[in-house]
Amino acid sequence: MNDRxxxxxxxxxxxxxxxxxxxxxxxxxxDSDLAGWLRPGLTSAAIPHFELGRRAVERLLEPSLSPGIERVLMPLSERESVAPAPISRTARPRARAAPAPPPRPPRPRRSPR
Structure with a gap:
């Protein structure tokens, strides 16, 4: 979710x-100004717009680049909206998420009457 x-x-x-x-x-x-104004302050990751734009232009101008995923760091402003992790004497394994259901086949189109 964004700051608003x-x-x-x-x-x-x-x-x-x-x-x-x-x-x-x-x-x-x-990481808008709103994040700092909220009480408690909102922990928020900044979106590096300039860096995203720069990399997009580089990819467009270099046709030799193969398709792929590029990751851009998003600086995190840690404020007071996150509680510390609870301290546990015994470590419990994390539950795994259930696998996603298979995609549904497309619905057949109705023919016009």
């Missing part, structure tokens, strides 16, 4: 009488 949607999460948490970060941790992206 996180504001809605803050409001919903307050209406539900939940405390950030005691009951609910919130992390967002954009």
């Amino acid at each position: 949607i996180a504001l809605g999460a803050y409001q919903a948490a307050a209406e539900a009488r939940l405390s950030i970060p005691d009951d609910l941790s919130v992390i967002s992206f954009d």
Whole structure:
């Protein structure tokens, strides 16, 4: 969620009488001014717009590059919206997510009458 949607999460948490970060941790992206104004401050990752644009232009201008995935670092501004991880005496294995169901076949088109 971006910072403005996180504001809605803050409001919903307050209406539900939940405390950030005691009951609910919130992390967002954009790292806009809003992230610093919220109380508690919102932990948010900055989107490096300039770097994304620069890399896109480089890819367009170099036809020899093969298709692939490029990763760009997104600096994280850590603020007070995330609770520390609980300390456990015994480490428990994390539950694995269930595999995604197979995709549905496309629906046949109806013929016009």
